[in-house]
Amino acid sequence: MPHPTRSQVQRYGIAGLSVLLASVLMLLLDPLLAMTRSPFLLFFGAVMVSAWYGGLGPGLFATALSGFISTYFFLPPLYSLSLDWVNGSRLSLFLLEGVLISALSDALRVAKQRVERSLFKLQLSEEQYRQLVVQGQAQTNTLNAIFSASVDHIYVFDQAGRYRYVSDGGAQVLGFQPHDLVGKTWKELGLPADLMEPVDAQRETVMTTGRSLTSETVFTTDNGVRFYEYILAPLHADPSTQSVVVISRDVTERKQAEAERNQLLVREQAARAEAEVQRNRLHSLLLQAPAFICISRGPDHVFEFANPRYYQLVGNRELIGRTNREAFPELAGQGFFELLDQVLATGQPFFGNEIAAQLDRQGNGSIEEGFFNFVYQPMFDINGAVEGVITFGFEVTDQVVARRQAEALAADLRIQQVALKKSEARFSRLVESNIIGVLLTGPSGTIMEANDAFLKIVGYTREDLHDGVMNWSEMTPPEYVQQDELVLQELAASGSCTPFEKAYIRKDGSQVPILLGAARLESDELAWVCFVLDLSESKKVEALLRQQTEELSRANRLKDEFLATVSHELRTPLNAMLGWSTMLRSRQLDEATTNRAIETIERNARAQNQLINDLLDVSRIITGKLRLNVRPVILVSVIEAAIDSIRPAAEAKDIRWQSILDPNAGPVSGDSDRLQQVFWNLLSNAVKFTPKGGRVQIRLERINSHIEVTVSDTGQGISPEFLPYVFERLQQADSTTTRAHGGLGLGLAIVRHLVELHGGSVDATSAGEGKGATFMVNLPITIFRPEPTDMERVHPTVSDTAPLLDTPRLDGLKVLIVDDEIDARELLAMLLRQRGAVTTTVASAREALSIIIQSAFDQKPDVLVSDIGMPSEDGYTLIRQVRALAPEQGGRIPAIALTAYARTEDRIKALASGFQSHVPKPVEPVEFITVLASLIDRFQSLKQQLPAEAPAMSPPHLDNFC
Incomplete structure (x- = not known):
């Protein structure tokens, strides 16, 4: 390592001394x-002195030493190196300015030195040229480093289309090194x-026109399919050589983000479509309702909806968009508008019973009076404010008129009876008038005389009377003989009898x-005079009244059920759906909020769909259209299936x-699906009303000639006042329970109806609130002698062996x-893998269809096993596709329908849709494996019968098979 020179020590020493001097002066x-x-x-x-004297x-x-000293001695907090944001910013500005001052001072110093050495540099021009070349290479290397660090891929082409330059990233995309x-x-x-022909054509265009181009392309790499966006531009830096630069960028992530956004939009549109379907279903239900229904909104009660029954009621007039007062001017002063x-002001409903209304039904000014049972139900918006009123009701004009007529007729009859008793003197006049039948007879029964009115009543002629063939005892039906004996005793004792009803057999045999x-004649104790009043019309009126009363009761029941459903259940999911839709x-x-909104709309739409299905099920019960698929049923498997379906809810509440279950309790005759529905409802109620940590017990045992299933829990129990009504439709223990647990109050009513359809009974007991409840279902045992093949199919819970082996x-069988x-x-996958099959599982019909289509010919599934009831697309749709x-x-792949819909009509529908076999749930493993193996054997035998030269055709054998 080289030692510093004397000049370097001096320069750095001067710098340190200058800073030290500045520090002392400032202190x-x-x-x-x-x-x-x-x-x-x-x-x-x-800093300026140091840079001028010593350089950069x-x-x-x-600069650095000054910053350190300033931080420690002069910037608060003093004698500390910690800084706040403001002082840190001041220090940063000083350091930046110090760097700039050093650079400028150094530049001035270097410039001065260059001027002094200019003569020397001119003499060394060759060395300078070499240095310039090195610097150019360094700049080139720097440019290459910048290009290599860039996310863009850069290519430069010459006029012949040869690569002049390629960045490292661009070469890596093509699978080469740049020098290659x-x-x-x-x-x-x-x-x-x-990939390259479009780029080459665009390169020639850029070279010809001198204008830049932008385009996109798709390129398959080792990392999969990638999307690239690139720009072609002419290079004019070298006039002698015309080149084109191509700058490419990977935009795969952006494309994927756009695809995900489009998918989210599609899901949102699907959710809205589902909500619209549910709204249309509700609209259809309102249109088909037997009651008249209308919806008005706003303080002026502007009509927004009216069903056909409402138009039949009010006549052919315009309603939608008009106020109540505009549509019904004849109702002014009758109290309906008030x-x-x-209702709009208070938010409380109004119930009207047999309310009279004067209506112009014909629209010609002719006022008609009608009587109506109806309710004004307030309609709330998402904020809880009353925004309109729903009108729902039935016209009972015919019932009211019939009752009044019957009351008038009964009053008239009483008056006639009093008049007959008061005045015997009017008898002769009455006989001659033929208003009522009069006859003269005695204990022997022979009718000695009668007026025309009586003869007309009994259908005899006066010649029959004179011939002595008319006898009242022979004309009396057997059921009235004992009554006649009591009347004879009354006549003998008092000389008259209280008028009573009976029947005579007419000459034609009718009654x-x-x-x-009757009254005894004083002149002859063995002669009576009797009066007879024909009650045929009166009985018809009474029958009509009974029928109308029953229809009125049924109409009121339908009204109550429909009102409870519409008012308390249908609005709940609609509020959430409409609210979220408005925000969307x-x-x-x-x-995140959009996803939550879509999920909420979808969940409430499905809840509303289930609610409508429940209402339709109750409608089938009320109209008597509910049918059972009756066959021998072993209740153990049915109960276990119900337990399995409700077990997750029980485990969530830590319920024991x-x-x-007695496996030898014997079979019953019934519908296994409906029986499972019975026990599911009972177990579901037990879990719902049992607190966390409670206990639920179900017991199956045989008692004499019937089977008893008992479901007991340690839940909230049933009050003695409510216990008699626990199985009634739409009954809830109290409003608090309804709010806490929800529901329509239909479950136990459906249980009772289904049990009674099976010839059984259901009872409920409870020691009171907070003491749990017990429900007991009794079903008669059926006499069932299984065939040998049936005896082999024993439910797994009572089998001692493992027949699956x-x-x-x-x-090697490939099963989808x-x-x-x-x-x-x-x-299913575990069951099939245990028998050596290779399984592929998917959750939707769309995934299954994609696998069948996209699989290679030798990798396609050998057999399809599909559930029927699935969201979006069911099994029927899948098999048709x-x-x-x-x-x-794969259009001829063997297929098995595996579903809980086990009725005969369900099996026929599955086979007609394209399935070869139908296996009901719960799956019996031995049966399922046997059916699957048999289906494959049949398919293989049919394939062997096909001609080898036409494998792609659809032979008649396979058409029949599918």
């Missing part, structure tokens, strides 16, 4: 001039023509209902399970499993 002057306010004042002079190095040394490329064309290097204002009264339209949400091996439930996919493919694309 001496500080008490007088407060030098801490200008801590660098004298140091500037020290001493100047920088003086210089002096050669892309054809000589064997670069891809599809009721709407009251006619009558009201009959503002386009002011960040990405206890299942006591006896199933066929599936070594499609199921949106990860647990189901993993179960697969069957639409050409055979070489």
Whole structure:
């Protein structure tokens, strides 16, 4: 290492001495001039002297030493090297200025020295030229270093298309070193023509026009497909040689970000479309409702919606966009507009029962009176403010009129009875008038005389009367004989009887209902006079009233159920969906909030879809359209399936399970899916109303000729007042429970209906609130004698062996499993791998179709196992898309439908869609492996029958097979 020269020591010594002198002066002057306010004042002079005398190095040394001393002695806090932001900035400015002063002073010093040595430099021109060459090379190296550090790739081409320069990054992209490329064309290097031909053509264009071009290209590298954006520009630095520079930049990440943004936009559009579908479903439900429904909004109650039933009610008039007062001027003064204002102001609903309204239904000024049961239900916006009113109700005009007519008829009948008892003198006049039937008879039953009215009632002629063929005892139906004996005793005792109802058999054999009264003639104790009133019309009116009363009750029940559903359940998901949709339209949400909004809309849309499905299920129960797929069922497997589905919710609440299932309890005759629904509802309620750390028990046992399933819990229990109504539809214990746990109150009602359809019964007991509840389901045992093949299919819970080992091996079989439930996919994959199969699992129909299409011919799956019920695209859609493919694309792949939809019609639909087999859930491993192996054997035998020269065609055998 060389020693410093004497001049260097002097220069750095002068620099240190100058700084030391400036420091001493500042310390001496500080008490007088407060030098801490200008801590660098004298140091500037020290830096200038050091740089002028010693050059750049001493100047920088003086700058650094001055900064250190100023920091320690003059910058607060004093005698410390710590600085705040302001003083740090001041120190930085001083150091920068010191560097600039040193550089300028050094430059002046060097300039002076150069002037002094100019004569000497002229004599050494050759040496200077060599130094310039070295400096040029250094600059070139510097430029190369800059290009190498740049993210852009740089290429320079000459007129012949040869590389004149290539940066390190550009050569690395092409798979070469820079020196391998210089002096050669892309054809000589064997670069891809599809990549280089467009670039070469653009290079010639730039050379011809002298204008720059911008373009993009796609290049496949070892790291995959990359996207590049590049600029071509002419180089005019060398007039003798025209060149083109190409600057390329990798924009793959930007392209990927754009693709992800587009995908997010597509998801958002899909969520909005799903929300629109649900909104259309609700709109369709309102249009098809049996009640009249309308929606008005704002303080003026402007009509926004009215269903067809409402238009039938009010006549053919314009409603939408008009206020209530404009649409119904005839209702002014009847109180309806005031009721709407009251509901809008208070937010409380109004329930009207048999309210009269004067309406101009024909639109011609003719006012008609009608009676209505209706409700004005307030409609709230997302902020909880009342924004409108929903009107829902039924017209009961016919029922009210019929009841009033019946009441008037009954009053008239009572008046007639009183009149008959009061005046015997009017009898003769009454007989002659033929208003009612009158006859003369006795205990023997022979009718001696009768008026035309009576003959008309019983259908006999006067010739029949004279011939003596009419006898009231023979005309009396057997069910009225005992009643007649009591009337005869009353006649014998009091001489008359209270009018009573009975029937006579007419001559044609039909029966006619009558009201009959009798009195004994004083002149002859064995002769009675009887009056007969035909009740046929009255009975028809009564039957009509009963029918209308039943229809009214049913209409009220439908109204209550529909109101409860619309008012308390449908608005909840709609509020969240509409609120988030409004915020999404503002386009002011960040990405995380946007994703949350989309997920919320999607979740509420699905919740609303489930709610509508539940309502439709209840509708099927009410209308009697619910059907069972009846077959022998072993309840152990059904209950275990229900337990498995509810177990995650129980584990989340740390609830202890206890299942006591008798495997020998015997089979029942029923629908396994509906029975699983029964036990799932009971277990779900038990888990929902049992607190954390509680216990739920389910017991299956045989008691005499029936099976009893008991579900008990240590939850909140049922109050004695509510216990009789626990199985009623839309019943909740109290409003607090409804708010805490949600639900429509339909679960237990569905349980009772399904159990009764199976010929069983369900009961509930509870010691009171906070003491848990117990539900007992009783089902009759069916007599079931299995065939030998059936006896082999024993449920795994009661089997002592492992029949899976006896199933066929599936070594090397490639199976594609499609199921949106990860647990189901993993179960099937593990089951098949144990038998030697190679499995591929996906969660959607789209992924499965992509694998089938994109796989090489010899790598395509040998068999497809798909669930039916999946989001977005179900199994039916998947198999139709697969069957639409050409055979070489996998269109003839054998397929098995694996689903919990196990009804006969579900199996037929699966086979008609393109599946070859249908296996119901829960999966029985032996059955599933056997079905799979049998399907493959059938497929292989059919393939062997095909001609070898036409493998890509679709032979009739395979068409029939698929």
